Amino acid sequence: MAFLTAVIVGLLLILVFSIPNIISNLRDIDPVALTAQSSLSATRKEKESAIYRSVDVPHGLPLNTGLRIQHGYNLRDGNLKDIWFTALKENKTTLRFGDTGQEYSLQQINCMIHQLSSSLQELTSCKNIGILSDFDSLGSLLVLFDSFFVSDRTIVSFNSIPKVKKADLDVIVVDYSKLEMAFRFGFKKIVVIGDCEIPSLPDVFSVIKMSSLVRLKDPESNDSFDYTPKDFEDKINNQPYSEINNFKEYKYFQRNFVSSVASQLMSLSSEHTWAEKDKLLICVSSQDVTSKNNMILKLLSGLISQVGHVTIINEDEVSLSQIVKLNPTILSSTDTTLYNLIPKKSTYIGNIILDRANYLNSIGIFNKVSKCSSGLNLRLVYSQQTSSPLNSLQYTQLKSLLHSRIIREKSIVGSMGPILKTNLFDYRVLQNEQTKKLTVTQLGVSSNSLEMKIVKNQETDKIGKLMIRGFNLCKFEGMYSDDEMWCDSGLVGKFGSDGCFYQYTYL
């Protein structure tokens, strides 16, 4: 008996003393890897930081500029039509929208965008087409796809009235809920998305339903797409998309799209990359203007990586039960919506399970034991950080609840997709993120298609303005602050010793 007890005690002692080793082996990533997440330039200017890049694209290597499509012995950066060409050729993806609830194959979408292209050609001869939509409906996506892939028009998305009236534009496509706004913007030819009654209007207005331009119910399939890279490279519309924000026009070029798609997908190792087996759920926010660009980026990334299903819904419709029902493996949403998924009340046992999962996730152990909800098959969650971001503790709770790795992304007005992203494996819960006067938010390292630095007022200042330059930034009036093409991101903070940018918000 004494011998047996001694053996058990011995085993327990070994277990107690080997806990640090067990934890280290169970961790996703060595903590040391999280202490050096950026590549720094060898030099810096006075009152400025060094130039920071993600370690994925260190100094000495080029930033991600495009899709790197092989063409003979050359690599091309590609354009939007390459994305549709590749996706349609494989035809593995289906699209589903919150408004119709119906699922469409890419060949059906292809048929619809060609129909829409012909109808719009009869309606207008202008090279631009306006849109006033949240981009969460089939109709708005068809207009977007038509401009990007077929008609070479420039689509102008209105988030505000422009200071100067946009030339060569006479038709606007609007969500039914935004019809009033279209009248106020002074448009006479309006295409309405949605199954609705058109109000009686004076003859000067011409309001047409989207369903009269294209057959939306049970569309035919069509796989013909007139595109050969060699012949079309010089003919494509280099500026297919514009946004009107704060009365200014933000112009997006082909390079912005392909570099941000490349940056999005090349940030992941082959083990975690988007694949055919994935189901992508994109939640679009009506409140956040950067949400539209994020939706476009995620959708294009989904198309080129040929994920099985893409679902686009408005964030107002998002709930935990809805996510369980749609069963996505990749989810993109704003942080506020994600945080609302955390149940506010739980049982005593439920709390113990959640605390244990939070503890394990906070030390970097991500396995089935650190999971506290069932019915979800998420593996990647992209959280768009808004103006009231979550703290690292809240992200740990989300990680436990969704049992998925979370990448936090920060976009600004004028960027196609995020300018900052956090490490896929980052598990750290930070101290002192919130004081009475200050909130410190970890925003991560730069996206793979841009580089950044901090400019301070004085050499001794701790914090400064974050300046960025790169390929996923659009062009707008007064964007450059100097002749080296640096652009003010509007964010203030400093780089931590781990290479991440920390935003400082004074309350």
Place this chain on the structure above:
Amino acid sequence: MSNIVLIAVLIILGAVVLKNFLFSSISTIDIDADDDNTKSEVTVVQVYTPKTLYKYNGFDMEQIYIAVRGTVYDVSKSRQFYGPSGPYNVFAGHDASRGLAKNSFEPEMVKSFEEKIDTLSDLDASEIKSLDGWEEMFKSKYPVVGTLVNGDDE
């Protein structure tokens, strides 16, 4: 008696394991958000005069800087060429433009730190072309750490 002690030890150890695994509170870390001013490996771009540049010769100072057409490059990573006893050591801490243009490593190709910066006005077309080639190589290979200007007393 001994059994009771052993059982007590067992219970304590079991409690420690349980506490560590089941009831631990969230582990937090303090991110020391020091900016890169503290990182000594990041060099501040600044203005050099021949006199202040001179000491960056790999002997007086560990770093080796050389100037080409008014731009100062950090060539420390090629210490075997520009460092003490290296074949191009004559350029270390100096304006190397004339020597590179003439493809000559003779001591008279560099000016003393007390003299004004070489204007290179007497170079012929082939020498300028040679200097262009060297300058391109320096731009692509070495980080720029500053500019070279004449000092006030020169």
